[in-house]
Amino acid sequence: DAGITQSPRYKITETGRQVTLMCHQTWSHSYMFWYRQDLGHGLRLIYYSAAADITDKGEVPDGYVVSRSKTENFPLTLESATRSQTSVYFCASSNSGGDTGELFFGEGSRLTVL
């Protein structure tokens, strides 16, 4: 009964370090998403993937890299973390794209960049 899991749940890092946030889903959903949530901005889409080996930029992709070699995994990498990337990151999955609505979110990864 795992659903969608994110790791780590909490991470503190320093400016310039590389950080990878992991996301794993057990439903075989075709779509996966990464959002960041900040006060005053709400949830903003970073990257999404419609299927394995297919990824696309969202609203705020700069400074992030994603990959999707397997349907169930969708890691998000901050290649050189900056303070402005301090945020709560949510991974989500869906059987469809944006149209039909239900995204299933992980519990979030809280990242602090010092």
Place this chain on the structure above:
Amino acid sequence: RKEVEQDPGPFNVPEGATVAFNCTYSNSASQSFFWYRQDCRKEPKLLMSVYSSGNEDGRFTAQLNRASQYISLLIRDSKLSDSATYLCVVNGDNAGNMLTFGGGTRLMVKP
């Protein structure tokens, strides 16, 4: 102008009250509309979809006004457990027609 705008609140209401939230969206071509609920420090979860004809789910009623480009959520007989942030969600004109989230409206129901 933001694609999806909401009054951040907080709306402080007593138990049993009726409360309504509005949300405006900028993309007239949007076709799909939803309300999500997010509890403090938790992930968002789908509350209900919003259909053109309006729809009801228990104490919750959602309405869509395409002409004025807004959607609303009405909560009747508020419960303490309704305290949360309510996110308006619309499919947008971004790449891939992905969902765009509003900033959320915070509701606090008091005894």
